[in-house]
Amino acid sequence: MGRLLEVKGLTTRFYTQDGVVHAVNGVSFHVDEGETLGIVGESGCGKSVTVLSCMRLIPQPPGKIVAGEVLFNGRDLLKVSEDEIRQVRGNKIAMIFQDPMTSLNPVLTIGRQISEALELHLGMTREQARKRSIELLKMVGIPEAEKRIDDYPHQFSGGMRQRAMIAMALSCNPQLLIADEPTTFLDVTIQAQIIDIVKRLKKELGMTVIWITHDLGIIAGIADRVIVMYAGYLVEEAPVKELYGDPRHPYTIGLLGSVPRLDEERKERLTSIEGLPPDQINMPPGCPFAPRCAYAIERCLEENPSLRTVAPHHKIACWVDLKSGQVSKSAS
Amino acid sequence: MARKDDILVEVKNLKKYFPITRGIIFQRHVGDIKAVDGVSFFIRRGETLGLVGESGCGKTTTGRTILQLYRPTAGEVFFEGQNLCEMKGEKLRRMRKKMQMIFQDPYASLNPRMTVGNIIGEPLEVHNIAKGKEKMERVQELLRIVGLNPYFINRYPHEFSGGQRQRIGIARALALNPSFIICDEPISSLDVSIQAQIMNLLEDLQEKFGLTYLFIAHDLAVVRHVSDRVAVMYLGKLVELTDRDTLYREPLHPYTKALLSAVPIPDPFVEEKRERIILVGDVPSPANPPSGCRFHTRCPLVMDICKEEEPEFRDVGGEHWVACHRV
Numbered sequence: 180m181g182r183l184l185e186v187k188g189l190t191t192r193f194y195t196q197d198g199v200v201h202a203v204n205g206v207s208f209h210v211d212e213g214e215t216l217g218i219v220g221e222s223g224c225g226k227s228v229t230v231l232s233c234m235r236l237i238p239q240p241p242g243k244i245v246a247g248e249v250l251f252n253g254r255d256l257l258k259v260s261e262d263e264i265r266q267v268r269g270n271k272i273a274m275i276f277q278d279p280m281t282s283l284n285p286v287l288t289i290g291r292q293i294s295e296a297l298e299l300h301l302g303m304t305r306e307q308a309r310k311r312s313i314e315l316l317k318m319v320g321i322p323e324a325e326k327r328i329d330d331y332p333h334q335f336s337g338g339m340r341q342r343a344m345i346a347m348a349l350s351c352n353p354q355l356l357i358a359d360e361p362t363t364f365l366d367v368t369i370q371a372q373i374i375d376i377v378k379r380l381k382k383e384l385g386m387t388v389i390w391i392t393h394d395l396g397i398i399a400g401i402a403d404r405v406i407v408m409y410a411g412y413l414v415e416e417a418p419v420k421e422l423y424g425d426p427r428h429p430y431t432i433g434l435l436g437s438v439p440r441l442d443e444e445r446k447e448r449l450t451s452i453e454g455l456p457p458d459q460i461n462m463p464p465g466c467p468f469a470p471r472c473a474y475a476i477e478r479c480l481e482e483n484p485s486l487r488t489v490a491p492h493h494k495i496a497c498w499v500d501l502k503s504g505q506v507s508k509s510a511s
Numbered sequence: 512m513a514r515k516d517d518i519l520v521e522v523k524n525l526k527k528y529f530p531i532t533r534g535i536i537f538q539r540h541v542g543d544i545k546a547v548d549g550v551s552f553f554i555r556r557g558e559t560l561g562l563v564g565e566s567g568c569g570k571t572t573t574g575r576t577i578l579q580l581y582r583p584t585a586g587e588v589f590f591e592g593q594n595l596c597e598m599k600g601e602k603l604r605r606m607r608k609k610m611q612m613i614f615q616d617p618y619a620s621l622n623p624r625m626t627v628g629n630i631i632g633e634p635l636e637v638h639n640i641a642k643g644k645e646k647m648e649r650v651q652e653l654l655r656i657v658g659l660n661p662y663f664i665n666r667y668p669h670e671f672s673g674g675q676r677q678r679i680g681i682a683r684a685l686a687l688n689p690s691f692i693i694c695d696e697p698i699s700s701l702d703v704s705i706q707a708q709i710m711n712l713l714e715d716l717q718e719k720f721g722l723t724y725l726f727i728a729h730d731l732a733v734v735r736h737v738s739d740r741v742a743v744m745y746l747g748k749l750v751e752l753t754d755r756d757t758l759y760r761e762p763l764h765p766y767t768k769a770l771l772s773a774v775p776i777p778d779p780f781v782e783e784k785r786e787r788i789i790l791v792g793d794v795p796s797p798a799n800p801p802s803g804c805r806f807h808t809r810c811p812l813v814m815d816i817c818k819e820e821e822p823e824f825r826d827v828g829g830e831h832w833v834a835c836h837r838v
Contacts, residue, residue, distance in 0.1 A: 221702040221703060221704060222702055322792075336793045336794075338793055339793065366565035366566055366729065366794070367565065367729065367731070367770065367773045367774055368565060368769060368770060368773045368789075368790045369565075369793070370773065370775075371772075371773035371787060371789055371790075372789055372790070374775075375787070375789055393702065393703055394775065395703070395777035396732075396774065396775025396776050396777045396782075397775045398777075399775065399776065399777050399778055399779040399781075399782045400775050400776075400779070400782035400783075400785075402779075419779045420779050420780065423777065423778055423779050423780075424780070433704060434703060434704060435777065437703060437704050437706070437707035438703060438707075438732070438777050439710075439732040439733055439735065439736040440732060440776055440777060440778070441731060441732045441735060441759065441771065441774050441776055442776050442778070442781055445735060445736060445755075446736075448711060448714075449707040449710060449711060449736065450707065451704060451705075451707035451708040451710075451711055452704040452707075452708075453708070455672055455674070455675075455705075
């Protein structure tokens, strides 16, 4: 199993009238072939900007990728030409977005939108592309695909539009599928359908997936490994069972404690994380989570911890080791 | 703990239809969106009734119709034994002191041109309860109650985060000392860690002030956490209503079961063993609901009678109401 994507020290900023927004700060992670990486975090933590930066979809200005490497199949996507990255997008790396209504073109039929990628990237003729588009719609479970292919997005329901997006994304057999909060706007029973389709297709096509969400329940069901982001930083990385069974970063612990679970005995009171995320224009020195952290020590307010390994494949950005109660002396 | 016979709100066969018209100059009434189509339930003083369902099921419309923000197409709403549907003008306005709403969108439900102090204080002025200095003192007290610094009284909504704005909305709802508050998806637009803060706050306030809540939401795990009893809605009708523990442990209606099975659980060990009931197809349109049982087009247990006859919403024992031919 090779390493499909390797992101090193990605840093993205937005230069606005109010100041410089530190959206992504030195984020490093990798995705291996065939696995599903979950990126979890609340709004504003930088999870979307991270993947959009990898795909060079950040408008520059006001955005700017100031540092980092994004190695895909060995090539740094941040350094290749415009033509070369366009050949990657929609072809080798495909994305599905949160709101299918705004990411589908309302004046083109669903069929045209799927065919577009097939004609452009795979050089198919109109007829070949249409045939393949119908196959793709069937694959994602759209009933009466031969008729529905000529419908416009507004004639599809939310769940169907998202399935059409998936069909579009998969049309050129991408190596990597990035799903950015694809089910946030969907009802829970439709969400279950979409997750089911992605899981099934992942198995059938051997796809590698990055799934971004704030929903800890979805991550638990779909991810092999998880990274947790906060204020543009990566704060914890672990295999999924490790993360939920033995979370080590105070933010992750707080987050897991604040989510009510359907299967457990009802807790009397949810643990909530007091306070608010930091202002990413004027970031305080030290760890971005320190002001809200129940375990913060003086060092946390002064020095921003770097990622260190606390268990096999398990890393956290934290000075305090909650398990042993020891404070990290080194910055390894 | 709510007494068995102390019913604060009673809804009887409530209907709210929105007309569909066609034509530009002469508008013809060609049909109705049957958003709420015959809903009946009661809420006891001091309890929290959760109302859950997916988008378009009619739960928000139900909440607004109960408060007479929409006038019902048919049916009755009794509050403290009085029929709200028969009231209007000053009489209804005075009832509004006792029943309030917290809205879903903390960005849309606060007037951006009013200070926080005026937003929360407005009800006090409108109902002639307090003015001037007294009003300001009461507003500051309310800010403290919801966990905000009273110093914020002269700030504008845009200066606050989503969670803080929601607290302002709660303070506004509490201003008149209501006995009944409808919480319409109060936390769904907030981040996970803030959701817990607001849920805890709502629970504390209920205990402190003896409030009765109708908690409308689509997130089943959240509803379970806050409710005493839960009602499930589908396409304008109630399909199941019972106490919280029974609903989550022994649901009877196929839709409730599918809904529960679709909710992701934040635990990978549990998730990998779970058996999902995946419903086929989309939710039908409320302008053209299916015949018979509305759920029959997606029901894994559908029988012939389901397509023809609507099942009755009846108590099958222990105050557990279900509408299903299979039960």
